[in-house]
Amino acid sequence: MPEANQPTRAEQNTPSEVPPPGHIDGPFDSRSIDLGRIESLQVLDEHGQVEDGLDPKYDDETLLKVHRAMVLTRAFDARMLAMQRQGQMGTFAPNLGQEACMIGQVWSLGPDDWFAPSYRSFGAQIWRGWSMEHLMRLWAGYHSGFPPPDGVKDLPFSIVIGSHVLPSVGLAMAMRRAQDAHCAVVNFGDGAFSQGSVSEALNFAAVEQAPIVFVCENNGWAISTPIDKQSGNDVLATRGLGFGVRSLRVDGNDILAMMMATQEACRRAREGQGPTLIEAVTYRMSLHTTADDPSVYRDESLVDAWKNRCPIARFETYLANRNLLSSEQADQVRAACEQEVLDARTQFRETAVAEPRQIFDHLYAEMPDELEEQRLEYLRRLDRKGVK
Amino acid sequence: MPEANQPTRAEQNTPSEVPPPGHIDGPFDSRSIDLGRIESLQVLDEHGQVEDGLDPKYDDETLLKVHRAMVLTRAFDARMLAMQRQGQMGTFAPNLGQEACMIGQVWSLGPDDWFAPSYRSFGAQIWRGWSMEHLMRLWAGYHSGFPPPDGVKDLPFSIVIGSHVLPSVGLAMAMRRAQDAHCAVVNFGDGAFSQGSVSEALNFAAVEQAPIVFVCENNGWAISTPIDKQSGNDVLATRGLGFGVRSLRVDGNDILAMMMATQEACRRAREGQGPTLIEAVTYRMSLHTTADDPSVYRDESLVDAWKNRCPIARFETYLANRNLLSSEQADQVRAACEQEVLDARTQFRETAVAEPRQIFDHLYAEMPDELEEQRLEYLRRLDRKGVK
Amino acid sequence: MPSITMVESLNLALDEALAQDNRVCLMGQDIGVNGGVFRVTKGLQARYGKDRVMDSPLAECGIIGTAVGMAIYGMKPIAEIQFSGFSLQAFDQIEQNMSRLRNRTQGRFEISMVMRTPYGGGIRAVEHHSESRETYWAHTPGLKVVIPSGPRNARSLLAAAIADPDPVVFYEPKSIYRAFREDVPEEPETMPLGKAQVVRPGEDITIISYGAMIRPVREAVDDLSDQHGIDVELIDLLTISPMDTTTLVESVRKTGRCIVVHEGHRTCGIGAEVVARLAEHGSFEYLVAPLRRLTAPDLPFPYFQVEQHFLPDPDDVVETACELMNWN
Amino acid sequence: MPSITMVESLNLALDEALAQDNRVCLMGQDIGVNGGVFRVTKGLQARYGKDRVMDSPLAECGIIGTAVGMAIYGMKPIAEIQFSGFSLQAFDQIEQNMSRLRNRTQGRFEISMVMRTPYGGGIRAVEHHSESRETYWAHTPGLKVVIPSGPRNARSLLAAAIADPDPVVFYEPKSIYRAFREDVPEEPETMPLGKAQVVRPGEDITIISYGAMIRPVREAVDDLSDQHGIDVELIDLLTISPMDTTTLVESVRKTGRCIVVHEGHRTCGIGAEVVARLAEHGSFEYLVAPLRRLTAPDLPFPYFQVEQHFLPDPDDVVETACELMNWN
Ligand SMILES: Cc1ncc(C[n+]2csc(CCOP(=O)(O)OP(=O)(O)O)c2C)c(N)n1
Ligand SMILES: Cc1ncc(C[n+]2csc(CCOP(=O)(O)OP(=O)(O)O)c2C)c(N)n1
């Protein structure tokens, strides 16, 4: 895989022609500074054909597992939308078309690595070990849906845009201090990248050489705001460079490229080679959330072009070319995934319980007296209403 | 003057070899992206010799006026330090060695342009029309020292690091809306650049094509924190590029380079060509403030090298070579400036009055009843103490 | 006299302000073509253009910070924060510049701007979308804090907030954005800031509330009157800061009993301030029962499956009023 | 039993925590070689290395946000904000993550961390360096707020805050950093959080205060006793949130009179909360004079030439106490 751009620090081995002097102890160097290049990684082209010599040749089992995860993500997405429309689900944020970003960014993580999802990362969460029934509870507004399942080292998903990025860097800073050879992956959107705290996070990661991989899913939209109103620069990867973080651009609809880029970035992080920013270029084909109506602000014909860039279809062409998956087998995977989602829904319906009496339980390790008094007041209200 | 780097937006004329596609309506472009170069501008070399063909040939009057302003700045600096040591002044932030940054960034501004100083920008403030006596009141903790003088379109100086940068962009956004062909210059430090809000400001400026010039005085230190602990990237100008802001690096101890770079950036801003970031590379030779003791955290021999790069001495060599200023004349300027500062001190001593009874006057346009009650309580306290 | 919802009346007030005064401009996330996620700014970008109704990048601090700069230049920015929970991202700009620049410049700069934002619970939203933290702003000198309770006062208070020479935090009770309609006059109207309204005069007990809570309180007041023969004086604060202490003290001096009802957390909430002002004004001399606060507990707003009984409801008000009426 | 200043006792508590528990780490601007601008962390980086005593970039939001992540990973970060006025830059991380992550994860994540920061006026500093906004944190569910008043309790409260499994905002009264010395024991000691201290028992009137204000209040108390024969019960809150209501109510029930004194602004200040709690606990039945708050006005802290008489002073306390004693 091509070497991506390196931070512009003098003492590091950068592709810049003229490394700038560390100016604290040197005179001003008036030679202009070559910033180098941002690599743009694509392995599968628009038609699912692999670029010459780039095929990472992952083993069959991995490829089929990743394929199934993408299909399952899409099945979950469709079902959640349907459930929301039928009034069985809260507001939901679909992920149609971003399945490659999602699975690609987490597939190489081990159980001791950490993942910090955005609210649109359910595919990645499923891969990480969140049951779909658990995620349904989350989206349906049950408190039990929020904490990561036992053994899963994930942050809860992030609702306040960008607010999880700094804590993710903190996780990585702690890993480095503990000399644990793990890494953290944090996922956020093109809109989130406008938050100043995300810039602060890049800078802290660079200064600390924290083992973290920033995955920015640039899907062209933040609700109704297109990327050109969001940013003065189309290539968000450039920003990483500005803070001294190795940065590259990846075709986010190309699962092989996503897998390669993240695997490499995670390896580097674990080996002490510092953070990476991956800008995954993709497209939000569906609604922002079920509360949103894109027809108000975008020409839906824009979406059509992206249907042809479907990450699952592209991957299936590749798998077919490798004789790994016939179209019948693909249909079988789809059917099995659909069934798995339905089973999860059954589970969800049977097990989700609202526990209004528990809401005070976890604010503090030990309940302060004044809060206990407030809890009793609240319980009296529930009693009066006959709420259990 | 060399063309500096341009934002990486597809539709703009960038020096990048392969402009990246606006991906909302195009396929992924897998060619790597050339980020171009950051120009590093120096006109006067370390010894005050002018680089071939680069001399901007400013007229004599301008050059002498600028020289005098730099000398006056230094005289003010020294006097304020002395006054602080004698207990006649509050905490003060000296600017020794940064005189070229200071005057260079404001010399080309007109009365309808705006300037937003940091707390270390007193030289620029004097140039802009703040009397030294006014600035003494400011640093001595009188309320009357804070508001800009009548007719001076400056923000009050910024104490909360980085907090003035977004409002400065707002000024420029308003100018563009009013179709006023003015611009704003905002000054901040290398430390300030770590604040997320400064990144937000760059992005807003780029998206809005706001007529603003960001001048980051990279003086190597933020109190005790050297630039390599502050940032993962030595070349802070790179950050501007990441947000789509034209960015360049300038020798901040070279007054001619500072003058050229800012004049050009302001001209572009006024003409609707958008924002520029100038990283002025300089050095904080003195204390952070009078409350600081650099010997605790830095090897003072580092400073010695910078004595040889003194912006005033370099400029005086140039002026001497142009037969504009003999060393006797330079001494005369120094003496006159010293006298001017002493006169200001006299003025300050005669006119500065603490007005404890006025502190409630300007919180709201009209005093709310509850505040009036609190004011009366406070006045009763003053009465009791016999405070006028 | 059209009968409109609060979303429509706010839209109307913004439209009127944009039409009247070309210094007025709107900024915020998704407020342009999309008309805001609640559609409060619907149609305004089409009418006034992208420079006066501006879609901002996703950065609240950036929105408030640049709005402050525009105000310094003489514009009157109205900045929308999509949900009040996200105004914390802008806390530094709000406190350090928006609230203080007039004072810092001894009156030379006028920061005539409005931060509009939907607040409060009751719409079954996800975490961080149901906050009521008006205390943060009431405790910040230099700001005014205004909270309407219905379509008609929403329009006139927003007009007054925009006209005000000082920075105003305008909290919109989103749970009643579309809950009911009211007639509004054809002509623009304003209401003075800083004045509470005696919504219903009464003799037995004073209930003080504001915003979305006025609805359940009204229900309780009717019930108290109909079922219990208790004559409540109901006061709608409308402006939280500065607070109309005189109206409050006069009422409680008359009734001798008082309940404050709000959505915000209890500790250091607006209720604490109301009670403290009454106490300072000698309430111990005229009270015949203890003061009571009915508020959200000091707990983050719960997830929506269990949010239903989190806030004070009409029964709480009735029960508490009866308790105070029967105080020995 | 060395006699030390508060700066020294805080340094000692940090040193003890770093030595005892290798999960503890310090982060903040200029806390390393420089030892912090007030020298509270002096010598600690040399002793514990750059990874445990870390100089952070100039970004408060970054400091708190990354500290939260370190806490999730099991460390115990103690983050210094150079002056409390700059904690607003981190407000979003404080409210959205630090205060809520335990609740959000139903107890799975423990955010055992401390945000230390010098607060308050009286050192002739520039704007934004004299704030007392403990209300912001007291009004934020999920945080504890602790404010010591002398070298000895500073050390033991800081030790308790570090040991606490929940996030603590630790406000350090910088005007008394070096104002006086106290003996501290050789061995580390802690004090329970959430308990107020009756500093001086008395019968006539209760005065409640905390932090740097305890000093002028003590002066007044002596004066009241010596010159006026008034026997004050003085309570030092120590923990602002959660508040030790029981101790407060018991005292005022006994004395029948109460003054709250603090540096924070009046509206929705801690005094409002104290008064409201007393009022809810039937203070109208046992008070013999109105409750009084002596606080900073609702005005930004003034510039240092005119700051001297901005805060309540011993004379105010004496005058108010006498007024309440003579209430008809
Ligand atoms: C701090 C904050 N501001 C605003 C919002 C409202 N909001 C929710 S999603 C969203 C757009 C996010 O866009 P992006 O980061 O590109 O992610 P995407 O939705 O495209 O996955 C906005 C503005 C929020 N949740 N948090
Ligand atoms: C938000 C904020 N955080 C911290 C401080 C304390 N402080 C004052 S100056 C300073 C260093 C600023 O460094 P830099 O931006 O490089 O400017 P310089 O002092 O070098 O001119 C710090 C940390 C502050 N004033 N505001």
Ligand SMILES: [Mg+2]
């Ligand atoms: Mg997006």
Ligand SMILES: [Mg+2]
């Ligand atoms: Mg600096």
